[in-house]
Every structure is written in C-alpha cells, then in structure tokens.
Amino acid sequence: MILTRRTILRTGLAATGLLYAPMVLGQAKPKVVVIGGGAGGATAARYLAKDSAGALDITLIEANPVYTTCFFSNLYLGGFREFESLQHGYDKVAAGGVSVINDMATAVDRAAKTVTLAGGQVLLYDRLILSPGIDFKDGSVPGWSLDVAEVMPHAYKAGPQTQLLKKMVEEMPQGGTFAMVAPPNPYRCPPGPYERISMVAHVLKQKNPTAKILVLDPKEKYSKQALFEEGWARHYDGMVEWVGPDFGGAAVEVRADTMEVVVEGEAQKVDVCNVIPGQVAGKIAAIAGVTDETGWAPVHPDTMKSKMDENIWVLGDSSAQGDMPKSGFSANSQAKVAAMTIRGELLQSKVFPARYSNTCWSLIAPDDGVKVGASYEPTPEKIASVESFISQTGEDAALRKATYEESLGWYAGITADIFG
Amino acid sequence: MMAGRRVFLAALVFAAAWGIPAVAEDIGDAVRGETVFQRQCSACHQIGPEAVNRAGPRLNGIFGRRAGALADFSYSKAMARMGNDGLTWTLETLDAYVANPKALVSGTRMNYRGLADPQARAALLAYLREWSDRPRDIPEAEPTARKTDHDLDPAILGIKGDPAYGEYLSSECTTCHQRDGSDQGIPSIAAWPAEDFVVAMHAYKQKLRPHPVMQMMAGRLSDEEIAALAAYFSTLD
Ligand SMILES: Cc1cc2nc3c(=O)[nH]c(=O)nc-3n(C[C@H](O)[C@H](O)[C@H](O)COP(=O)(O)OP(=O)(O)OC[C@H]3O[C@@H](n4cnc5c(N)ncnc54)[C@H](O)[C@@H]3O)c2cc1C
Numbered sequence: 001m002i003l004t005r006r007t008i009l010r011t012g013l014a015a016t017g018l019l020y021a022p023m024v025l026g027q028a029k030p031k032v033v034v035i036g037g038g039a040g041g042a043t044a045a046r047y048l049a050k051d052s053a054g055a056l057d058i059t060l061i062e063a064n065p066v067y068t069t070c071f072f073s074n075l076y077l078g079g080f081r082e083f084e085s086l087q088h089g090y091d092k093v094a095a096g097g098v099s100v101i102n103d104m105a106t107a108v109d110r111a112a113k114t115v116t117l118a119g120g121q122v123l124l125y126d127r128l129i130l131s132p133g134i135d136f137k138d139g140s141v142p143g144w145s146l147d148v149a150e151v152m153p154h155a156y157k158a159g160p161q162t163q164l165l166k167k168m169v170e171e172m173p174q175g176g177t178f179a180m181v182a183p184p185n186p187y188r189c190p191p192g193p194y195e196r197i198s199m200v201a202h203v204l205k206q207k208n209p210t211a212k213i214l215v216l217d218p219k220e221k222y223s224k225q226a227l228f229e230e231g232w233a234r235h236y237d238g239m240v241e242w243v244g245p246d247f248g249g250a251a252v253e254v255r256a257d258t259m260e261v262v263v264e265g266e267a268q269k270v271d272v273c274n275v276i277p278g279q280v281a282g283k284i285a286a287i288a289g290v291t292d293e294t295g296w297a298p299v300h301p302d303t304m305k306s307k308m309d310e311n312i313w314v315l316g317d318s319s320a321q322g323d324m325p326k327s328g329f330s331a332n333s334q335a336k337v338a339a340m341t342i343r344g345e346l347l348q349s350k351v352f353p354a355r356y357s358n359t360c361w362s363l364i365a366p367d368d369g370v371k372v373g374a375s376y377e378p379t380p381e382k383i384a385s386v387e388s389f390i391s392q393t394g395e396d397a398a399l400r401k402a403t404y405e406e407s408l409g410w411y412a413g414i415t416a417d418i419f420g
Numbered sequence: 421m422m423a424g425r426r427v428f429l430a431a432l433v434f435a436a437a438w439g440i441p442a443v444a445e446d447i448g449d450a451v452r453g454e455t456v457f458q459r460q461c462s463a464c465h466q467i468g469p470e471a472v473n474r475a476g477p478r479l480n481g482i483f484g485r486r487a488g489a490l491a492d493f494s495y496s497k498a499m500a501r502m503g504n505d506g507l508t509w510t511l512e513t514l515d516a517y518v519a520n521p522k523a524l525v526s527g528t529r530m531n532y533r534g535l536a537d538p539q540a541r542a543a544l545l546a547y548l549r550e551w552s553d554r555p556r557d558i559p560e561a562e563p564t565a566r567k568t569d570h571d572l573d574p575a576i577l578g579i580k581g582d583p584a585y586g587e588y589l590s591s592e593c594t595t596c597h598q599r600d601g602s603d604q605g606i607p608s609i610a611a612w613p614a615e616d617f618v619v620a621m622h623a624y625k626q627k628l629r630p631h632p633v634m635q636m637m638a639g640r641l642s643d644e645e646i647a648a649l650a651a652y653f654s655t656l657d
Binding site: 047329332333336340350352355357359371373374375386387388389398399401402405406407408409410412413414416417 | 501503504505506584585588589591592594595596597598599600602603604605606632633635636637639640
C-alpha cells in the first residue's frame with residue numbers, strides 16, 4: 001500500500017484527537033458525519049458516497065463492528081434463520097467511499113459542530129446525521145431495568161439478547177409459561193411483538209405443546225391484530241392469552257428475583273419473561289439536544305432535518321415525523337431523502353420532492369406470511385399516509401406462501417441496499 | 421361485508437328493471453375469433469372438449485380461472501407468481517395479456533409478440549368465451565363485464581423521462597428489488613427495456629396487474645415519473 005502524504009497527515013491528526021475545519025485546509029471537501037450504522041445511517045452514508053462521487057467527506061460512526069438486524073430476528077427465534085444470516089459487516093460500506101469508525105459517539109457540540117467519540121477523537125462536521133435507533137424509557141415497566149435484562153430479556157435490540165431469549169424459550173419447562181410485557185406506543189416495529197409471539201408459539205407447539213403464552217399489553221389494539229388473532233387460532237389454538245389494558249395489561253410490574261409478573265395486584269410465576277419496555281430516541285439524540293418532551297426528535301417532513309438544528313438530520317426510529325411506523329423499511333426510505341437534501345445543500349445538486357414508503361412483512365407460521373404497507377408524502381405538519389394496504393384474513397395458502405417468499409426477497413434486497 | 425351486500429342488492433334491482441334474462445353483451449365476432457385463434461394461438465394452445473396441454477396450457481374454462489392454475493401444466497415462475505398475487509382471467513386481463521403478454525406478466529414463457537388489433541382481440545375473446553361455461557349464465561358477472569379501455573395513449577409512451585429524476589425515484593425500488601438482478605421472492609427489474617417498463621407500470625397503476633405493493637407504488641407515480649424511471653433503468657445493464 002502506498003501511503004500518500006495526505007493520508008499520513010490525516011492519520012497523524014486523528015491520533016492526536018483533532019481534525020481541522022474545512023476552512024483551515026482550504027479546499028477540503030464538506031464533511032458529513034453519520035452516527036449509527038443501522039437501517040437509516042448506513043443507507044444514508046452509502047447513498048451520500050454513491051451519489052456525490054467523492055465530493056463529500058463521509059464518516060460513519062457505529063458502536064458495533066457487526067450489525068445484527070432486528071428484522072428477521074423473530075424468524076431466528078422461530079428457527080427459520082441462522083443467527084449469522086442476520087449479521088452484516090461494514091466492508092462494503094467502507095469500500096463505497098465511507099470512512100467507518102467503530103466507536104461510540106458520546107457528545108455533540110452543536111455550536112462548534114463537533115462530535116466526540118468515547119475513544120477521545122473529535123470530528124468536525126458540516127452536516128450531521130443521527131440514526132441511533134431506540135433506547136428504553138427508564139421506569140416504563142416497574143421492576144425492570146437494563147440491570148435485569150439478563151434475567152428478563154428485551155431482545156428488542158438484536159444481538160446477544162436475542163440469542164438469550166431463544167435459549168430460554170427452548171429450555172422452558174414442559175407446560176411452563178412464556179410471558180411478554182408488550183410496549184406502549186410508539187415503539188419500533190409495530191407488528192414485532194406479535195410476530196415474536198407467533199414464532200415462540202411455533203417453537204413451543206413442537207417442543208412444549210402444553211406450554212402457555214401470556215401477552216400483557218398496555219394497548220387497546222395493535223398492528224395486524226385480526227391477522228395475528230386468526231393465525232394464532234388456526235395454528236396455535238388455545239396457547240396464546242392476550243391481556244389488554246381493561247384487564248390490567250397497562251399496569252404490569254415484574255419481579256426479576258422471583259420470576260413473577262404482577263397484574264392487577266396478583267403475582268403470577270412465569271418461566272420466561274420478555275419485557276419490551278417503552279422507548280425513546282437513541283440517547284445520543286437527547287445528548288445532542290434535538291429531542292423534545294416526548295423523548296423523540298421532531299423533524300421537517302420534507303427533508304428529515306431536525307426542527308431544532310438546521311445542520312442535523314434525524315432518521316429512523318429516533319425521529320418524530322408523523323405517520324410512518326418505526327421500521328427498517330421506513331428508516332431506509334427516509335435516509336434516501338436525507339442524502340438527497342444534504343447533497344442539495346452542500347453540492348447544489350438537484351433536489352426532488354420527498355417521497356416515502358413502507359411495507360412490513362410478518363411471519364405467523366411456516367409459509368404463512370402477511371404484510372401491511374403504505375405510501376407517504378410530506379405535508380406542512382407531518383409525513384402523512386397517502387395510501388395503504390394490508391393482507392386480508394382468510395387468504396389462501398398459496399398467497400400466504402408467496403407473501404413469505406416475498407419477505408425473503410425483501411430481506412435480501414434491503415440489506416444489500418443498506419450495507420452494499 | 422356491507423359493501424358486498426349493497427352491490428348484490430343493486431344487481432337485483434338492475435335485473436328487475438331490465439327484465440330477465442339480461443342478454444350477454446356481444447364481446448365480438450366469435451366466428452372471426454375462431455380464425456384468429458387458429459392463426460395466432462393454435463400452434464401452442466388447444467381449446468374445446470378434447471383439449472390437452474401442448475406448448476401452452478389448454479384454454480377451455482379460461483374465463484374466471486386464476487392465472488397459472490392448471491395443476492398439470494408447468495408454468496413459468498412469473499405466471500405462477502401472478503396467479504398467487506391474484507391475477508384472474510377476465511375480459512380485461514385476457515385482453516391485456518393477448519395485446520402484449522409481457523406488459524401483464526413480465527417474464528412469461530408465452531413466446532408470442534402480441535395482437536395489436538383491438539377488433540381481432542375482441543373477436544378472439546368472444547371465441548374463447550364460448551369455451552368458458554362458468555360465467556355464461558350470469559352475463560354481467562365480473563369475468564365478462566364490459567371492459568374499460570386500458571390501451572395506453574401513445575403520447576404516454578412518447579414521454580422522454582429525466583434519468584436523474586429516475587435515479588432518485590429508483591431508490592424507492594431498490595429497497596426490495598436488488599440491483600444485481602437476483603429474483604428470489606421478488607422479481608428482478610434490472611435490464612428492462614424502457615417501453616416494456618412503462619407499459620408494465622401503467623398496468624399496475626390501472627390495477628390490471630395484481631399486487632398491493634406494486635399497485636400502491638405505481639399508483640402515485642405520474643406519467644412523467646414512470647418515464648423518468650424507465651429512462652434511468654434503461655441506462656443500467
Ligand atoms: C423484533 C424486531 C423485528 C423487526 N422487524 C422488522 C421488519 O420486519 N421490517 C422492518 O422494516 N423493521 C423491522 N424492525 C424495526 C427495525 O429494526 C428498526 O426500525 C430499524 O432498525 C431502525 O433503524 P435505525 O437506523 O433508526 O436504527 P438501528 O437500525 O437500530 O441502528 C442504530 C445504530 O446506531 C448505533 N448507535 C446508537 N447510538 C450510537 C452512538 N452513540 N454511537 C455510535 N453508534 C450508535 C447502534 O449500535 C445501531 O447499530 C424490527 C425490530 C424488532 C425489534
């Protein structure tokens with residue numbers, strides 16, 4: 001490898017923890033820093049690099065060297081995917097012209113336009129993209145905190161937590177109880193908890209047919225409810241009990257030391273307890289000061305630009321944009337609008353009207369797939385749903401199988417679009 | 421449910437008002453249609469009581485049948501997919517398929533360039549319908565209901581698209597369709613001739629092609645945007 005003077009210079013500077021502003025280096029390229037290499041951030045970084053042909057300096061900061069997709073992690077729980085098939089590295093993102101740094105961003109100074117990393121490095125930006133996903137709301141489920149996540153896993157950030165939950169389901173005593181504390185709105189992947197219930201039921205039906213599943217839900221109704229209820233009745237008759245807010249689903253306490261859930265003052269012993277707490281924007285968004293009292297980061301519907309800072313964009317789960325569900329598909333869709341508008345500002349490239357879309361597939365049982373989706377347009381107030389569709393109850397087996405196969409195609413397509 | 425009931429009532433009122441039985445509307449000249457069939461289709465298809473599958477599937481009972489539904493015929497992946505998506509053979513869909521097979525079912529194995537003359541198609545469909553007894557007794561049933569004209573205005577095919585806009589719009593496609601052309605679960609859209617692309621997208625827009633996602637995606641694309649996408653995709657190889 002031939003090291004140019006410039007690379008040496010840069011590396012040297014980086015090591016001292018300081019990089020100079022574009023003004024100092026004269027003709028340096030505008031800098032875009034992206035925090036979070038998930039569905040939103042990696043897409044944005046890749047599209048910026050692809051479409052600016054070297055005219056931008058793009059850095060992606062991601063805490064983990066390998067990303068594990070939440071999407072399809074339920075299928076892993078159900079035994080339909082290998083864990084490794086959910087994992088994606090950043091080689092191709094880097095090869096596409098993005099500098100990838102594996103570190104945690106710990107601070108954003110909006111006045112100086114810098115990002116500080118846990119390793120001490122300080123990066124300057126002209127535009128900053130935040131796509132840090134979600135964090136859990138403190139105190140959302142009394143008795144639960146990240147400290148007990150090894151006993152009562154959330155498995156709502158994919159990785160070791162997902163593997164732990166799978167192991168617990170498989171090792172459940174015969175006739176035992178799997179409990180899920182479902183999250184309040186808004187949260188990532190509206191059908192996610194219920195797809196998970198389907199996948200757990202699928203495993204139990206084979207290994208532990210007398211086991212029970214208890215869903216404690218603070219919501220009156222949930223995504224694709226009719227489809228899930230139909231599917232559970234058809235495939236897992238009598239196994240799933242859903243307890244809504246009218247029967248105490250909204251005021252659940254958990255006791256990790258005794259493996260109990262407390263509903264309407266009554267403690268019940270369970271064998272596995274999957275707690276999916278209430279959620280807020282990834283912490284770094286709050287640290288950057290771009291979130292509001294809801295815990296999410298409001299953005300302009302036509303650009304995904306933060307309403308709090310004109311040099312910051314917030315994508316994906318962390319953003320409060322209107323009608324789009326928090327999904328990988330949405331984050332990917334929003335990232336393309338963000339990349340386009342940022343190029344427009346920094347390189348004066350053409351900016352087209354924003355358009356967004358989303359489709360979420362869920363698997364209920366082998367070859368029984370369903371989907372829901374919509375297209376969206378920015379209005380002055382929010383990203384608004386324009387048209388939508390949903391799978392119907394009573395569809396024939398061939399269509400459900402085709403829908404499942406379509407979801408496999410989608411996974412291959414979107415992960416190639418995100419990670420190259 | 422409600423909507424269904426209302427439609428049913430409306431149909432009864434209609435029948436009562438017009439006296440029974442409503443006569444099947446003439447689709448076209450079935451006698452001429454037989455000649456068209458002999459010339460255009462019989463090399464690959466048979467029709468009638470003795471019909472068997474040849475290069476193409478037998479065509480009796482085609483009205484009201486799901487696309488790709490014969491268990492004893494091996495269809496292309498594309499046709500099977502369309503059938504699963506809900507494509508059913510009606511006057512409208514058959515007309516579109518015969519006019520331009522690829523416009524309705526990209527990747528169909530039916531190696532037939534299409535029948536441009538609408539009169540000849542009407543005649544052919546009238547003939548095919550004689551071997552489809554199912555809707556015969558209810559002439560206004562969906563499969564033979566009068567078709568609306570789906571022919572694309574040549575002006576639409578003539579629009580020159582902006583490839584730069586097409587490239588931006590295409591990013592909406594690549595969430596599902598892979599640029600490298602692999603077609604597992606979701607068909608490939610790489611290397612698609614511009615005109616086929618435009619015709620196919622309009623077939624979704626007009627809801628001739630089934631599939632809720634595609635109908636939604638195409639439904640909000642303007643004629644110019646479809647042209648822009650076509651211009652962009654035709655630059656890829
Ligand atoms: C069980 C489950 C099933 C799902 N199924 C689907 C599905 O079928 N379809 C679908 O579309 N969506 C699905 N989702 C939702 C989807 O995973 C998320 O909506 C999507 O990942 C959001 O993208 P994002 O970019 O906002 O965040 P993420 O993809 O979570 O990416 C955030 C990244 O930022 C990194 N990060 C955070 N803070 C920092 C920091 N300070 N410094 C450095 N790095 C940081 C994290 O490590 C992470 O890699 C599912 C989710 C779950 C939990």
